[in-house]
Amino acid sequence: xKNKEVITSFIIILFLGFxxxxxxxxxxxxxxxxxxFANCLQDSTTIDAKINYTENExxxxxxxxxxxxxxxxxxxxxxxxxxxxxxxxxTLLNKAKRxxxxxxxxxxxxxxxxALNLTQETNQEAVLLYQSSMQxxxxxxxxxxxxxxIASFITTLLAVGGYKWYIGHERRKILKTIISRKRGEE
Amino acid sequence: MKGNDEAGVSLEMLEKRILAILDSNSKxxxxxxVRRFVNEGIAEERVIEAIKDLEDRDEIELDxxxxxxxxxxxxxxxxxxxxxxxxxxxxxxGTLIMVFVVPSVWPFVVIRWVxxxxxxxxxxxxxxxxxxxxxxGDLKDIERLxxxxxxxxxxxxxxxxxxxxxIFGIRLIPIIASLSIFILGMNFLAIYRKFRMGRSLR
Amino acid sequence: MIMxxxxxxKKQFITIFVMSLIFYSTIAYILTTPRPTEQFFxxxxxxSNRNFANYYPNNTNIIPLNTTVNWFIGVTNYMGSAQFVCxxxxxxxxxxxxxxxxxxxxxxxxxxxxxxxxxxxNATWEFPFSWKIIKIDKNIDSLYLxxxxxxxxxxxxxEVSAKRGTSFRIIIELxxxxxxxxxxxxxxxxxxxxxxxWTQLWFNVTETSIVSS
Numbered sequence: 001x002k003n004k005e006v007i008t009s010f011i012i013i014l015f016l017g018f019x020x021x022x023x024x025x026x027x028x029x030x031x032x033x034x035x036x037f038a039n040c041l042q043d044s045t046t047i048d049a050k051i052n053y054t055e056n057e058x059x060x061x062x063x064x065x066x067x068x069x070x071x072x073x074x075x076x077x078x079x080x081x082x083x084x085x086x087x088x089x090x091t092l093l094n095k096a097k098r099x100x101x102x103x104x105x106x107x108x109x110x111x112x113x114x115a116l117n118l119t120q121e122t123n124q125e126a127v128l129l130y131q132s133s134m135q136x137x138x139x140x141x142x143x144x145x146x147x148x149x150i151a152s153f154i155t156t157l158l159a160v161g162g163y164k165w166y167i168g169h170e171r172r173k174i175l176k177t178i179i180s181r182k183r184g185e186e
Numbered sequence: 187m188k189g190n191d192e193a194g195v196s197l198e199m200l201e202k203r204i205l206a207i208l209d210s211n212s213k214x215x216x217x218x219x220v221r222r223f224v225n226e227g228i229a230e231e232r233v234i235e236a237i238k239d240l241e242d243r244d245e246i247e248l249d250x251x252x253x254x255x256x257x258x259x260x261x262x263x264x265x266x267x268x269x270x271x272x273x274x275x276x277x278x279x280g281t282l283i284m285v286f287v288v289p290s291v292w293p294f295v296v297i298r299w300v301x302x303x304x305x306x307x308x309x310x311x312x313x314x315x316x317x318x319x320x321x322x323g324d325l326k327d328i329e330r331l332x333x334x335x336x337x338x339x340x341x342x343x344x345x346x347x348x349x350x351x352x353i354f355g356i357r358l359i360p361i362i363a364s365l366s367i368f369i370l371g372m373n374f375l376a377i378y379r380k381f382r383m384g385r386s387l388r
Numbered sequence: 389m390i391m392x393x394x395x396x397x398k399k400q401f402i403t404i405f406v407m408s409l410i411f412y413s414t415i416a417y418i419l420t421t422p423r424p425t426e427q428f429f430x431x432x433x434x435x436s437n438r439n440f441a442n443y444y445p446n447n448t449n450i451i452p453l454n455t456t457v458n459w460f461i462g463v464t465n466y467m468g469s470a471q472f473v474c475x476x477x478x479x480x481x482x483x484x485x486x487x488x489x490x491x492x493x494x495x496x497x498x499x500x501x502x503x504x505x506x507x508x509x510n511a512t513w514e515f516p517f518s519w520k521i522i523k524i525d526k527n528i529d530s531l532y533l534x535x536x537x538x539x540x541x542x543x544x545x546x547e548v549s550a551k552r553g554t555s556f557r558i559i560i561e562l563x564x565x566x567x568x569x570x571x572x573x574x575x576x577x578x579x580x581x582x583x584x585x586w587t588q589l590w591f592n593v594t595e596t597s598i599v600s601s
Binding site: 071141145 | 397400401404405408409411412413415416419420422468469470472504505506507508509510511565567570
Binding site: 169171172174175178179182 | 204205208209212213214215216217219220230231234237238244245246247248249250251253254264266267269322323
């Protein structure tokens, strides 16, 4: 009986631990997001400075994406969601600029912080994507270059073996012929 | 420089002896001729080298020995002699498998390129050349190769041109079907004509 | 281990192996090295039916007051990288200098609207562009326009006018973000060369369109 209780408790603890781990994975990041966003809202820096900062962050993400294009390690399907997020950021930033123009500082602050948060999130994803893409590309390069000597060896074996077979084949064909003196041109 | 073999006979000497034998016998089986010299201690490779040399200089003719075959089935079964026939069939079947069965993904696509190139750029002409030039001595190997490629470059676009006037159009399946029919048709025609010609020479 | 019957066979094997290695290494190099490609943008304007027709209402380029003109502006990115693109809309007339693609300089007219987006490589961005003449002001025989773009707040254009309202033009310029300088430039940079794309559509306005204020 005692053993059963121990095992049941152990299973329940494991299950709770699993749930906690999953929730941390789901919500853990959002606590980071909430912190960043909250910090931005409370930050006393001017809206214009925040807008400039966000614009620079967007340029940083673009540079990361273009590094992937330059190294030809791009996966177009993975880039599209990042670009969509950046475009949403730009829309929020434009809204912020309009609010500034109309004098609504609170709204402008909200929009610019949303834009900054989204941009920084996108930046993290872009960096991770770049790192995994570079690893994949390196792996591919190693495989391709590694196959060159193997392919050469196989080709050589086939060529040498093939030539030997051809000589034997010619010999066998000739032995199955009838030989005669060639008549002159009529 | 024509050297001597173990029995101390130079290639030139060997060739003269072969010609002398042929002068007294109008036709002789190559196998018998080679055996004669092998029994004297001359290497088989040496005799075959001499025969090839004489053939290149157009002094002798080699024809398929149809006395060895009683029927067309027996003749067609000789893979060594009719390697070209089976090679053509294998490449056609291989091409069909690569196009319709194997997915066109790396690395299989490389094999598809190889088969496809042979199918379009070599086989149509090769099959036609074999059907037209039946005897071994009609064309040298290099001439046969060049004609095969040249004729293939003519046959393939002509096939496309004709398909354009049919309901099938110039699409993958009609092109593969028409070229396969042409190649296999010419192939079977060639082997049958060779056998018939050989029988008539017996 | 491979057994060779004689030195010739060994030489043959090594020769063929070296030649194959050179051949396959060349192929590996081609496969692993990115090739330089032509870099450019495609800019176009479509009519109200999203084709190269029906640019003007009633098929006339005399635009009445408060009549919406519907176009679609499209940009395709063939630069081989993600690009931050801005389309700038300007109003010109027959005397104002248009953009110059040789010297890659934009027109010096003020911008009345802009549309910006980030485009991945090989992507097309097509967006609706509608404009309406809200008000026409007259000074002697020159007409000045107040335009509303995509239903937004009207913009009064005082720098550009047209005599008797003839030969106004909407100029559409393509600007891109230069990542090196962090600033938007007219056109784009490609392999240390600058190129540009722009387009324009002409229209007229008649005096009869003016509502006396």
